[in-house]
């Protein structure tokens with residue numbers, strides 16, 4: 716791998732991301748605290764999972780960068796030239812925030828309706844490009860039709876919104892769930908479970 720420092724986008728907890736020929740390469744790197752054999756299995760599994768779920772989500776009509784597995788630990792994908800939602804959201808006008816919340820609700824509804832649980836729904840894993848809200852980082856996801864898994868997925872999102880978007884989180888959440896309920900037929904079951912998860916947490 717020959718990298719210029721300037722090509723590297725991020726050296727994350729788990730992966731190195733860099734630009735190559737106009738696209739983006741995400742390569743899962745070895746973690747020295749893991750037993751080597753386990754480390755390799757985890758990197759392989761997450762890479763495969765991510766590539767598979769990205770395609771599945773894209774086919775379900777969600778904006779996801781077009782991607783291919785280009786190695787055991789490597790995915791090459793389209794580079795989305797937009798703004799990471801985590802950084803962009805707080806500075807937007809209320810009307811724009813509402814639009815974004817509705818897009819988030821619609822995206823999660825589409826994923827869950829397709830049986831895709833993302834596993835790390837945070838605004839760091841969403842990129843806004845014009846009017847299009849892209850979702851990335853599917854390595855912790857899975858295919859599941861279980862209400863519990865979907866409720867857990869939503870709970871993660873809820874916590875992410877509260878922690879990164881303090882002050883607007885209540886309004887954001889209301890608008891997210893409003894659209895989620897409209898667009899996803901099993902949403903009320905998921906929301907009932909969501910409430911239970913909240914109670915379980917509070918009584919711990």
Ligand SMILES: Nc1ncnc2c1ncn2[C@@H]1O[C@H](COP(=O)(O)OP(=O)(O)OP(=O)(O)O)[C@@H](O)[C@H]1O
Pocket residue numbers: 724725727728729730732739741780792793794795796797799839840842851852853
């Ligand atoms: N296709 C893409 N186009 C543009 N930017 C991207 C793309 N994929 C990832 N990024 C940028 O790189 C960051 C890390 O990507 P990703 O979330 O997939 O990796 P990660 O190892 O899980 O990182 P983290 O631990 O921060 O979540 C994203 O938050 C985003 O800013």
Ligand SMILES: [Mg+2]
Pocket residue numbers: 839840852
């Ligand atoms: Mg991420």
